[in-house]
Amino acid sequence: MAGHLTLGVDIGTTNVKASILDTQSGKIVAFGSQEHPLFHPHPGWAEQDADNYWSAVVSAIRQCLEQGNFAADIAGVALSGLVGVTLPVNDKGKPLRRAMIWMDSRSEEECSDIRATIGEGVINRNNGNRVAPWFIDPKALWIKKHEPHTFDATHKFLSPSGYCTFRLCGNFTMNMGDAGLAYAFEYQKERWNEQVADAIGIPIDKFPKLFHSHEQVGEVTQKAAEETGLRVGTIVAAGGTDISSAALGVGVTKAGEAFYSMGTGSNIGIMIPTEQTLDEFRILKWPHVLPGLTMFDAPMAFTGASLKWYRDHFGQSESRIADRMAGNVFDLFTEQARQIPPCSNGLMYLPYLGNSLAPNWNSNATGVFFGVQPTTGRETMIRALIEGVAFDLLSNFRIAESAGAQIDNLVLNGGPTKSRLWNQITANVVNRPLKVPDIGEAAPIGDAILAGVAAGIYDDPTAPLNQIVSIKETIDPDPEAHKRYAEFFEIWLSVYQNLKDDMDRHRDFLKRYGS
Template identity: 35%
Template sequence: MRYLITIDVGTSSTKTALWDVDGNTIAESSKPYPLDRPEPLWAEIDGMIWWQAIGDTVRQVMAKSDVSPHDISGIGVDGVSWTLIPVDGQVTPLHPAMIWLDRRSTEQAQWLKSLPAADQLVQLNGNRLDEAYITSKLLWLKQHHPEIFDRAHQFLDATGFITAKLSGEFICDYTQAYGYHFFDVSNLCWDAPAADTIGIPLGKMPRLCASTEVVGTLTPQAAEHLGLHAGVPIIAGCLDAAAGALGAGVTRPGYTNEQGGQAGGMAVSLDHVVIEPRLIFSPHVVPGQYILQAGTVGGGSLGWFRDQFGQVETSAAALLNQSPFELFSQQASSTPPGANGVIFLPYMAGERTPLWSSTLRGSFFGLTYNTTHADMLRAIMEGCAFAVYDNLEIAEQHGVSVSEYLGSGGATQSAVWCQIKADIYGKPYTVARRSDGGEGGHSLGLFALTAYGTGLVDDIGMCVESLLPNRTTHEPSLKNHALYQELFQIYRSVSRKLMDDYERLASIIQER
């Protein structure tokens, strides 16, 4: 029997799974870790913490099973986005990894925006010039730690770092490369004039390749660390969001996934390049496809409400052996669409697409003395969906057509929330699950990529679709959609009008 190992290196934990060739999960393990935030805008982690977590979780999944190391036929990895980790020739980190949450390079991003060639860089790469991307982080490193910049053998992303630790090969797969604004997204190559304009030596950049390419094999040193045998094929791997979209069922152009979690958003697959700097654009893991993405941060709003105002539901849930969120959903269903005139802006930690603001904050709009607990709960659910719809409308302005809308993440446990989304988007909202009732997600996507890369399957999309046989579809109400269309215009208007005020508020608070 042959088996595969998938490794998902996330923001707060690493999750490893052992699979048989039929796509059955044999064993799983995860290990959490904290981020370092030595300054308000910094978010970093020692890359060796990732490496230790990988060693621990791989050993654990092997120990939980009776699988022999001789039977491991491939390893696939995904990693967090927009991460910079400079390394020496032995793949030793020279600086903590600056991940996607890190916004220390504001000054460098402003410099990039001031360049005469700024618009050309956006057209080349498909993404806005922002401090979240790797480009400005490279310039921050060059300015503040020139000795590390000069000493670095390669500048790697999160996936490339782990792949190099496993195989000794330095690569950057296409789905991670869009974090650099000297990456030509149309031709899938580094652009020398753009790199020269920015001031980045391409000799320090790794080779570009497809996510499914077998880039090398497990080195003896890595094998000892993982408790495996050397020689196991290693695929290039990919961006975690791309693996998650694939694992949720985004296998064909027009298929769209919405992630209903702490960091939400949507990803629609396309067969052509779209330049829209308000959104996020990258190659997909499926050859010949791209992903137009949106990233929102309001998914944790219900968790905030539970912690601050949900003591009754939390206590009752413990007695009823239910989740507080189930009780929240029941209450939200008792309030009509529109939450009796309450609109929630879910910008509890600023907002990513399409507003790109770190100073925006959450707001309830339309509160009265008659507003109930249930109204506020439904307004939160509707507001989070409005935030995604804000992005979907922009995508559709570019002619993007959604042929299937697939939901994933914790929010899909609520049928009420799924129906709200179907009504707001005006589209059938489908939740695809495995035969055991579980979700697809990152690990399933990685399994399909690794199986394809190592020759175990012939078609990535068909592999995923065969592993997600159970589908529940929530059909939209035309009446509710018409109401939500009117309410969304108010949501959108209020969100834009408050941007300057929230920026001023942030300045006042910071000065105190």
């Protein structure tokens, strides 16, 4: 007999997180997480092993199940995950190579081929997006050109959540959100467009069957039950993208609301009606987990990754202190940054440690500190890192508004948003109140809600939100700090534009000398 619990699992870029939701109380009763590796075999390449996704999913689920006698009462499970991932599998579901993830930028030539053969305008109209290596198709064409045996053997291209959903129920599926990152997906009609797929050169049958996020796609198999500890026959839902599931998890469900998710990378997702046409392609569009809503979404690659980079290479002393005190090393960093005034004494940071996503879409972009002076110290660099990430957000914020997107509310979620200083800097830079929900990891909560709909517990994904979501704090911007940031931001924009050509030359140099 199906119970009153549901399970949500989110596959992030470096970490899998799982939550068990008690649908009667609206409370999370168990949580688990497990890191998984990211590989950079060459400059601009970013790959992950699909079996590492599954191992981390299994670990996170088992951590949850070890916290109580839950398995028999879990009625449904749903997974979400990182998007823009190209993972080829054979007809048995076996991965044929490592997944090429969203930050992989090797397929620039394939992007040029798409523009030359089908035209970027056709992609814009059909899929609502630009042509860039971030998407599934250019990476698939790279495989077709450089690894033709792999392409020919590919039965389906799956997303990370689609692969792990297959491991759970044995069916090849794709939710609408993941499909939004494939150019053959006609986003305003929620269907595959065979003519576009053929023109690109990727047969339409290499894409899985489409499902809405709350729809049932199968049941947990005997093998999956043995691996995960879940009950055989537990309902499996289609799930969503990591950002759209997280938006549901914090209650962002209406046009005009916006969600800022911060993790290794970050996204500003603005809800627009699917029928609304916005002719702006520096910001992405893909379906929300709620039918009828589209996320006007700007991904940014190096948010938490910027501070992690600093930790790994310059933060050894803080790491040792945090280990001795059983504290959080990032709290030590932000406490240092708190001593520095807005605009970091003139130091600015371009957060492009490998490439730039929205709005620049520059695979040759590189990280930059500009304005170093004899007095520049560690604490100044840390604050500049945080401010640089906020400026990247502001650049997308302005473009979205100028395109006609309405932004009434901005809700935060993710690891860096646990820092009061980081949130205040963000509010000051964008000059908007930021709402911080009283909730943990939002994406697995959104997934758990979707699982509840598939299992018949909820009639609608929005039904339980009043019970689950509350706002614990609203952070108001400081007008004086914003005025200062607005002036500094114009210089920040100019620095990038002035260095853009030199970044191209720099990448060419690295390619020629094998660095």
